[in-house]
Amino acid sequence: MQASPRRQPTLDEVAARAGVSRTAASRAINDDPHVSQAKREAVRRAVQELGYVPNSTARALATRRVGAVVLAVSSDEPTLFADPFFAEVTLGVSSFLEQTDLELILLLAHTPRGTERLRRILAARRADGLMLMAVRGEDPLGRLAEQTELPVVFGGLPLHGTPRWYVDPDNRGGGRLAAEHLARSGRQRIAMITGQVDLQASVAREQGFREALTLAGLPLLAVEAGDFTLRGGESAMERLLAAHPDLDAVFAAGDGMALGALRTLRHRGLRAPQDVAVVGFDDLASAPYADPPLTTVRQPVRSLGREMARMLVDVIDGRDPGSLILPTRLTVRESAPTPAPRADAGQAR
Structure with a gap:
């Protein structure tokens, strides 16, 4: 003779076992924050002892959530x-x-x-x-x-x-950090590779970069768009070098574009940072392994x-x-190192 299927316990039985009302049991099961810890614990024990499984459809209706x-x-x-x-x-x-x-x-x-x-x-x-x-x-x-x-x-x-x-x-603040670092490094002919012009991150990073260069008394030589990709950074760097072969620094508003810029410099026989300093933005996992390791503005992406x-x-x-x-902060590596102190620094005049 085939055994009849085991009957599933009901919410009423859970409430009775826990010594609470049916409404309180339902709220406890659905994690209502207004249920006391004591009632929540009693319902939890009753659910375990009875083997109660909440009906997912009823639970979604009760909480108005789909999960x-x-x-x-x-x-x-x-x-x-x-x-x-x-x-x-x-x-x-x-x-x-x-x-x-x-x-x-x-x-x-x-x-x-x-x-x-x-x-x-x-x-x-x-x-x-x-x-x-x-x-x-x-x-x-x-x-x-x-x-x-x-x-x-x-x-x-x-x-x-x-x-x-x-x-x-802090995109704007991060752009300022990049400009201040390049200015302290003694760079004079500074360009930028930006991302898509219809993204607020691109706009804010460029604004911060321009502001800090202005405060340092330096012009922004040129801006080229690189769409936040490695290939876009390569192409943008090609255009910058064609128009301004004597530039000595570039800020790329994304690490992918900065890596593309470094690749173009190598293909052109130029060295970073000796000929052109490069600063990125993101500090992704690939940044320390770039050639040379990439100085970049770190944003906490994860x-x-x-x-x-x-x-x-x-x-x-x-x-x-x-x-x-x-917050953002600058991570300094070999592509745009901190300038060495002058030999006469600290000497009496």
Whole structure:
């Protein structure tokens, strides 16, 4: 005779075993912060003793959550997540979400098809919140963020407007650090390779760099766009050398572009830093292994992802965290070393 399937315990039985009301049991199981620790512990023991398994559909309705968040990047580049910068951001997001029950949905959303896919996810509420990266000037992702009722955290400020919740590195301050270092090094003919002109990070880094050069009494010789890629940095460096063969320093607003600039210098038979000093921005894992090792402005890339996820979870849980600016600092290596002290430094005059 076939045994009948074992009956699953009910929420009422859990409540009775824990000595609490059905409502209190439900709230404890769904991690309601207003349930006392004593009741939460009693319900936890009852769940374990009875082998109670919450109904996922009922739980989602009770909490109005689906257990997923989206990280959408405004890019149509299929190899984007092989980019060290975005790989680090994603690792940071994932490392924080591992402490929660939330799943991560990664989405490239720069194309019309990608934007429509994100719109459907938001309209159907198949996610509890959204993180946006690399939002450009007139980006449809920005409009979607304005229209959705779900919480949205920006990784980096958009070019126009200031969102309610964002995490951003101190791009402007980092640009100033690069300029101050090159000025202290005695460089006089200084150029810059910037990223996409419709990204706030590009604009802010250039602003900070220009400001510090002006305070040092130095002009910015030229600016070329390099789209934050190694190949873009190579091409931009070629154009700079063609127009200004006597330049003696370049600030690339991303490590990938800085590595491209170094490659072009080698192909041209020029040395860094003897002929041209090179400073990057990011301090990615590849920077110490460049030829020569790259002086660069360090931004906490993995922390950027982790803080985005932390902020989004706070908002989902009903809190209203303040936005966050992460500090940057200069890491000095051989591509633009600290100048040696003068031999007569400290001598009496």
